[in-house]
Amino acid sequence: MSSLNGPKTLLEKVWEKHVVQRETGETPAILYVDLHLVHEVTSPQAFSELDARGLKVRRPDRTFATLDHSTPTAPPGADGKRPYVTAEAEAQVATLERNCAKHGVTLAGWDSDDRGVVHVMAPELGLTQPGMVVVCGDSHTATHGAFGALAFGIGTSEVGHVLATQCLLQRKPKRMRVTVDGVLQPGVSAKDLTLAVIAEIGFGGGSGYVIEYAGSAIRALEMEGRMTLCNMSIEAGARAGMVAPDEKTIEFLRGRRHVAKGDRFEEIAREWLSLATDDGATFDKEIRIDGAAITPMATWGTTPDAALPIGSVAPTPANDTEAKALAYMGFEAGHATTEYPIDVVFVGSCTNGRLSDLRAAAEVLRGNKVKSGVRMLVVPGSEAVKKQAEDEGLHHVFKDAGAEWREPGCSMCIAMNGDFVAPGKLAISTSNRNFEGRQGKGARTILASPATAAASAIAGVLTDPRIFTQPAQEAKRA
Amino acid sequence: MPEPFKQLVSRTFVIKQEAVDTDQIIPARFLTTTTREGLGKAAFYDWRYDADGNPKANEPLNTIDASEHRVLVAGDNFGCGSSREHAPWALTDYGFRAVISTTIADIFTSNALKNGLLPITVDKDTHARLMEDPGGRVSIDLDKSELTIGNNPPIKFHIEPFARRCLIEGVDPMGWLVDRVPTIETYERERAV
Ligand code: SF4
Numbered sequence: 001m002s003s004l005n006g007p008k009t010l011l012e013k014v015w016e017k018h019v020v021q022r023e024t025g026e027t028p029a030i031l032y033v034d035l036h037l038v039h040e041v042t043s044p045q046a047f048s049e050l051d052a053r054g055l056k057v058r059r060p061d062r063t064f065a066t067l068d069h070s071t072p073t074a075p076p077g078a079d080g081k082r083p084y085v086t087a088e089a090e091a092q093v094a095t096l097e098r099n100c101a102k103h104g105v106t107l108a109g110w111d112s113d114d115r116g117v118v119h120v121m122a123p124e125l126g127l128t129q130p131g132m133v134v135v136c137g138d139s140h141t142a143t144h145g146a147f148g149a150l151a152f153g154i155g156t157s158e159v160g161h162v163l164a165t166q167c168l169l170q171r172k173p174k175r176m177r178v179t180v181d182g183v184l185q186p187g188v189s190a191k192d193l194t195l196a197v198i199a200e201i202g203f204g205g206g207s208g209y210v211i212e213y214a215g216s217a218i219r220a221l222e223m224e225g226r227m228t229l230c231n232m233s234i235e236a237g238a239r240a241g242m243v244a245p246d247e248k249t250i251e252f253l254r255g256r257r258h259v260a261k262g263d264r265f266e267e268i269a270r271e272w273l274s275l276a277t278d279d280g281a282t283f284d285k286e287i288r289i290d291g292a293a294i295t296p297m298a299t300w301g302t303t304p305d306a307a308l309p310i311g312s313v314a315p316t317p318a319n320d321t322e323a324k325a326l327a328y329m330g331f332e333a334g335h336a337t338t339e340y341p342i343d344v345v346f347v348g349s350c351t352n353g354r355l356s357d358l359r360a361a362a363e364v365l366r367g368n369k370v371k372s373g374v375r376m377l378v379v380p381g382s383e384a385v386k387k388q389a390e391d392e393g394l395h396h397v398f399k400d401a402g403a404e405w406r407e408p409g410c411s412m413c414i415a416m417n418g419d420f421v422a423p424g425k426l427a428i429s430t431s432n433r434n435f436e437g438r439q440g441k442g443a444r445t446i447l448a449s450p451a452t453a454a455a456s457a458i459a460g461v462l463t464d465p466r467i468f469t470q471p472a473q474e475a476k477r478a
Numbered sequence: 479m480p481e482p483f484k485q486l487v488s489r490t491f492v493i494k495q496e497a498v499d500t501d502q503i504i505p506a507r508f509l510t511t512t513t514r515e516g517l518g519k520a521a522f523y524d525w526r527y528d529a530d531g532n533p534k535a536n537e538p539l540n541t542i543d544a545s546e547h548r549v550l551v552a553g554d555n556f557g558c559g560s561s562r563e564h565a566p567w568a569l570t571d572y573g574f575r576a577v578i579s580t581t582i583a584d585i586f587t588s589n590a591l592k593n594g595l596l597p598i599t600v601d602k603d604t605h606a607r608l609m610e611d612p613g614g615r616v617s618i619d620l621d622k623s624e625l626t627i628g629n630n631p632p633i634k635f636h637i638e639p640f641a642r643r644c645l646i647e648g649v650d651p652m653g654w655l656v657d658r659v660p661t662i663e664t665y666e667r668e669r670a671v
Binding site for chain 2: 017020021025026027028030032034041042044045048049053055058069070085086088089091092095137138139141153154155156157158160161164165166167169171203204207208234237239303319320321324414415416423433435436437438441442
């Protein structure tokens with residue numbers, strides 16, 4: 001670690017500000033949490049633990065809850081009842097509603113325009129801010145690192161710790177910097193960059209680290225693209241990913257509900273800029289990637305790092321695990337993954353369910369049809385995204401193309417609400433995990449960008465979206 | 479609180495696969511529960527049961543005596559993926575008390591330690607030896623942080639010292655934190671949060 005007064009990394013600056021009690025050989029640091037996000041799946045047992053001990057939520061003002069994982073994405077039926085997948089799912093939602101009411105925690109529930117996938121909702125409301133420590137019982141909490149926050153997922157026991165004390169016991173993580181320089185080619189999205197980064201680090205390669213993403217290609221990303229990138233840090237094994245705040249961060253947050261206003265905002269914004277890693281600060285590990293060399297990416301296996309440029313052939317397995325992955329996916333080594341007919345396309349999730357993602361998918365889909373036999377589901381990441389998309393008429397583009405336009409939620413990303421890919425079916429998904437059975441028992445998942453998902457929906461096979469977005473160039477090449 | 483953990487002597491159960499993620503350990507559709515109990519039946523569900531929900535006869539996880547196989551040995555990068563604490567809840571309810579691999583995911587490690595499931599990482603050679611001898615006998619001494627395979631000399635392993643103390647002495651981390659609320663209040667006053 002750098003000396004106390006020497007140059008510091010973004011991570012160190014945020015970390016040090018939140019140390020309530022320093023770590024020693026015997027005990028971890030007590031780390032203060034500025035923002036605790038809660039959802040229905042990983043919280044019930046934590047609230048029960050509080051109840052069993054007769055404790056209250058210590059800082060309900062720093063705790064925000066939403067409903068997203070177990071919630072149906074089909075609207076209520078004629079009887080006004082929401083079509084929950086099981087009574088247990090409904091009971092889980094009711095449990096969070098009860099717990100929030102009892103403990104005075106704000107819940108973006110069914111009746112709220114704020115409701116959304118937890119990692120989509122919090123940035124929209126300006127709850128997530130640079131320099132904060134943000135936690136949630138959810139591994140994709142890393143998303144919030146896009147703002148220069150230290151944001152990571154915790155288990156349910158730790159959810160209980162934060163509810164009860166607003167603190168966590170933590171050891172300081174190691175520092176990794178991933179620098180992506182160069183200009184992304186036209187038609188190459190943040191998701192393609194993300195998949196390329198994970199393929200480079202390797203699944204598990206980031207274990208024990210917090211990643212700082214730096215370089216001109218990262219600076220050039222809009223906030224939503226940075227969220228896509230940080231979101232998937234866990235897929236490289238890192239608990240958190242961070243991007244230093246800059247003018248884009250400030251402009252994104254200006255005027256949002258939970259952010260300071262007026263002069264106070266300008267003052268805070270200056271503090272945010274000072275969080276950037278100092279020149280000369282050192283990292284435990286450095287990785288460099290040429291952004292200009294990245295092309296649209298898709299996965300071929302059952303881990304998110306098993307990604308290659310679209311058009312590549314499935315590789316010859318290097319070991320039993322890769323052979324099993326290939327067999328599960330039904331791909332043959334030496335054959336391009338663009339040869340296999342797809343059954344389902346899912347656009348959504350906290351990785352790619354924001355407005356810019358829906359725009360990218362709609363741009364490709366406009367005036368085209370989803371291939372017959374392919375089911376395409378578009379699920380906005382939040383009520384706000386849904387409203388904005390509808391204001392722009394994107395829902396018409398999707399519906400006219402033959403896609404389903406759904407209510408916000410996690411949906412087919414985790415397939416616990418009744419939206420799932422049937423056994424053996426092949427899906428292109430804009431979400432973050434292609435694990436066996438992630439999108440339903442026996443479901444086969446190819447991870448890709450929203451534009452790729454849309455292009456593939458039209459073609460019925462995995463397809464490079466640039467043939468739709470850059471027809472002129474394509475003609476030249478032909 | 480899990481029972482204090484000092485020593486364990488058991489046979490191993492070996493899963494050869496690498497990157498056994500939390501969706502394998504417990505599929506998401508079992509996460510709608512609001513309690514911690516009874517998740518052992520959901521452990522590795524999609525490996526253990528066929529499409530109709532019948533246990534597969536040729537699946538060792540269905541046929542072994544779980545009380546005899548309390549140490550799970552798995553391929554590299556075990557427990558990657560989700561933060562669901564349901565994963566260690568399912569594994570401990572099934573009967574496991576320790577997991578051994580070359581690398582174990584950060585959040586899984588943290589969750590396991592809070593539930594009396596010991597996550598032990600070992601070097602490649604030790605791992606290879608364990609992988610090649612499914613059902614072999616191992617003993618784990620948490621006091622000494624030692625793993626002994628068969629009659630071989632013991633091997634040291636590392637467990638985060640505070641988590642280790644919690645397991646051995648039955649210290650409750652939540653209670654420990656709650657006891658420090660006055661310190662936390664001082665911090666809040668100083669930072670005006
Ligand atoms: S969208 Fe998927 S990854 Fe994101 S919070 Fe929901 S289930 Fe988790």
